[in-house]
Amino acid sequence: MTAGDATVSTVEAPHDAGADGEEALAGLRRQAQHLIAELAGPVRRIRLRSGPAVLEVEWHPEELTRTDVPAGVVEAAAGPPAAPVRPAVPGRAAVRAPIVGTFYRASEPGAKPFVAVGDLVRPGQPVAIVEAMKLMNEVTADRAGRVVAILVEDGHPVEYDQPLVELDPA
Amino acid sequence: MFETVLIANRGEIALRVLRACKELGVRTAVVYSAADADSAAVRLADQAVRIGPASSRRSYLNAAAIVEAARQVGAQAVHPGYGFLSEDADFAEICVDNGLTFIGPPPSVMAALADKSSARALMSRAGLPLSPGSVAPVPTAAAAAEVAAAVGYPVIVKAAAGGGGRGMTVVRTPGELRRAYTRTRAAAQAAFGDDRVYVERYLTEARHVEVQVLCDSHGNGVHLGTRDCSVQRRHQKLVEEAPAPALSAAVLDTIAEAALRGALAVGFVGAGTLEFLVDAEEKFHFLEINCRIQVEHPVTEMVTGIDLVHEQLHIAAGVPLRWRQEEIRLHGVAVECRVNTEDPARDFTPTPGRLERFTPPGGPFTRVDTHASAGYLVGPWYDSLLAKVIVWAPDRELALNRLERALDEFDIAGPGVHTTIPFVRRVLDDAAFRKGRYTTGLVDRLLAAPEAASAQRPAATPAPRPASAAEPDTTLRRTR
Numbered sequence: 001m002t003a004g005d006a007t008v009s010t011v012e013a014p015h016d017a018g019a020d021g022e023e024a025l026a027g028l029r030r031q032a033q034h035l036i037a038e039l040a041g042p043v044r045r046i047r048l049r050s051g052p053a054v055l056e057v058e059w060h061p062e063e064l065t066r067t068d069v070p071a072g073v074v075e076a077a078a079g080p081p082a083a084p085v086r087p088a089v090p091g092r093a094a095v096r097a098p099i100v101g102t103f104y105r106a107s108e109p110g111a112k113p114f115v116a117v118g119d120l121v122r123p124g125q126p127v128a129i130v131e132a133m134k135l136m137n138e139v140t141a142d143r144a145g146r147v148v149a150i151l152v153e154d155g156h157p158v159e160y161d162q163p164l165v166e167l168d169p170a
Numbered sequence: 171m172f173e174t175v176l177i178a179n180r181g182e183i184a185l186r187v188l189r190a191c192k193e194l195g196v197r198t199a200v201v202y203s204a205a206d207a208d209s210a211a212v213r214l215a216d217q218a219v220r221i222g223p224a225s226s227r228r229s230y231l232n233a234a235a236i237v238e239a240a241r242q243v244g245a246q247a248v249h250p251g252y253g254f255l256s257e258d259a260d261f262a263e264i265c266v267d268n269g270l271t272f273i274g275p276p277p278s279v280m281a282a283l284a285d286k287s288s289a290r291a292l293m294s295r296a297g298l299p300l301s302p303g304s305v306a307p308v309p310t311a312a313a314a315a316e317v318a319a320a321v322g323y324p325v326i327v328k329a330a331a332g333g334g335g336r337g338m339t340v341v342r343t344p345g346e347l348r349r350a351y352t353r354t355r356a357a358a359q360a361a362f363g364d365d366r367v368y369v370e371r372y373l374t375e376a377r378h379v380e381v382q383v384l385c386d387s388h389g390n391g392v393h394l395g396t397r398d399c400s401v402q403r404r405h406q407k408l409v410e411e412a413p414a415p416a417l418s419a420a421v422l423d424t425i426a427e428a429a430l431r432g433a434l435a436v437g438f439v440g441a442g443t444l445e446f447l448v449d450a451e452e453k454f455h456f457l458e459i460n461c462r463i464q465v466e467h468p469v470t471e472m473v474t475g476i477d478l479v480h481e482q483l484h485i486a487a488g489v490p491l492r493w494r495q496e497e498i499r500l501h502g503v504a505v506e507c508r509v510n511t512e513d514p515a516r517d518f519t520p521t522p523g524r525l526e527r528f529t530p531p532g533g534p535f536t537r538v539d540t541h542a543s544a545g546y547l548v549g550p551w552y553d554s555l556l557a558k559v560i561v562w563a564p565d566r567e568l569a570l571n572r573l574e575r576a577l578d579e580f581d582i583a584g585p586g587v588h589t590t591i592p593f594v595r596r597v598l599d600d601a602a603f604r605k606g607r608y609t610t611g612l613v614d615r616l617l618a619a620p621e622a623a624s625a626q627r628p629a630a631t632p633a634p635r636p637a638s639a640a641e642p643d644t645t646l647r648r649t650r
Contacts, residue, residue, distance in 0.1 A: 133234040159220040
């Protein structure tokens with residue numbers, strides 16, 4: 001996650017929570033308590049839902065919790081804007097950003113990146129995430145090919161249509 | 171003052187805001203769509219963020235992308251310009267929720283005023299005269315007919331959520347009312363997602379007079395006099411001037427003071443405009459209030475010497491008003507005309523294309539606000555406003571001569587490109603206009619005149635107007 005950003009964790013309640021709404025909610029509450037106990041920072045928002053049961057906890061990472069600056073400002077100050085690792089090679093195929101936002105190579109911090117240089121990708125395969133307004137937008141390959149380069153550093157801002165992952169079409 | 175402001179618009183107004191920021195030492199960032207990559211604003215801004223494709227729905231109307239861009243550039247404030255998201259209370263709220271200052275009124279005030287019906291009720295409570303009609307939305311065609319019968323025909327059916335000249339139907343006889351009512355509701359539902367409409371008396375021979383106000387966040391306000399915007403075609407303004415001509419000074423003062431009272435009563439903050447219709451007896455009726463900088467703001471700047479965008483920025487930064495009412499003095503007359511890439515001979519159909527030649531006028535007291543230059547491609551995606559020519563002179567006669575002189579100098583040419591300049595010339599030539607004795611009926615009268623008829627080529631199918639661009643251009647009649 002980017003510095004200062006509120007962090008979101010979503011957990012689906014176990015199926016055995018039962019069809020009974022009360023019981024499902026109780027299950028969600030227990031899960032929330034566990035989660036909150038493990039969090040490294042103050043909770044900002046909790047959302048429980050008992051329909052297709054969902055639990056969402058949003059918190060601020062501890063080291064970045066400041067009371068004097070709004071969260072958005074801290075984040076904005078972090079990292080140079082839209083800095084590519086290296087410029088895209090003109091004319092070479094690349095998977096591009098579908099929206100302006102923050103580029104991530106993996107589905108969550110610490111997870112294995114979607115793709116690495118040398119990987120073969122199929123059309124429709126997820127290759128990255130661009131986060132905009134706390135929504136994770138999966139970026140998928142529009143063609144088959146071998147990954148030649150990752151053009152943006154993890155956690156850096158990207159613009160609409162910016163080349164992200166360069167492909168050598170298969 | 172802010173360190174960085176994000177400009178969430180395009181075209182001439184993006185450039186206008188950018189210039190104001192630079193003059194105040196504010197770092198500028200602009201958002202742009204894939205169609206505007208080569209724009210003057212992108213070239214001149216300290217930073218530019220590409221937020222989406224040409225389609226405005228996915229770029230200039232995409233609140234999430236704009237807020238992301240603001241975070242990327244480290245902006246503290248967002249200037250929305252006019253059109254697009256400038257009067258969207260939800261967008262203003264999203265900005266505030268993300269720690270950004272929205273340069274405009276508080277979201278709650280915007281929401282209350284964006285609804286024309288609620289704005290009418292609020293202004294009526296503040297003591298402003300309304301045109302006769304319903305204050306609350308009319309729920310049925312029968313109720314609409316009752317209101318219409320009470321106020322007398324012609325009436326105008328207006329969408330509560332409409333704006334920028336969209337969402338209204340004029341009804342001349344009782345027989346047309348039911349159909350117009352149903353149609354306006356359906357069209358309003360489609361265009362604004364809100365089908366509430368109200369009915370008011372339609373004044374055919376009236377002047378459209380508006381008042382510019384500035385209100386700070388500390389409860390202070392001033393007015394900057396009047397503008398006349400009666401030269402309209404289907405509720406789209408073509409020529410504007412300040413101050414409103416041929417009305418008595420006492421009436422102009424009364425309207426301006428009433429407008430300021432209304433703005434302060436509703437907790438307005440920022441630069442705003444209250445629109446009125448003034449009838450032949452100089453009686454005035456509140457129409458609506460606009461919560462944004464307006465296309466025609468330069469005429470007010472020219473007669474007051476006050477930069478309205480500077481003031482917007484100061485107010486948004488929390489600075490108390492820098493002007494007292496007695497310090498605001500009107501000097502001379504300013505006139506603006508809009509140069510749109512439209513063909514007046516073909517029902518003002520937009521004529522996009524590449525500008526092979528583009529040389530704007532110059533000379534004393536002549537201001538041209540434009541984003542265009544030679545080689546510029548006028549795309550089909552946004553509205554057709556290409557340039558505004560604004561002139562100032564000590565008196566109205568000289569100002570009109572100066573505008574004619576400026577338009578003589580304006581050289582615009584490109585394959586298929588037409589502009590509204592020939593039509594504006596006809597307005598400037600019109601005897602009633604010259605005397606300052608004109609009403610909102612002027613354009614229709616000119617269009618019906620023999621010169622227009624003979625000049626008219628066979629009517630081609632009017633091209634669909636591009637989706638909401640700068641000040642929305644599409645009337646419901648067009649979208650049908």
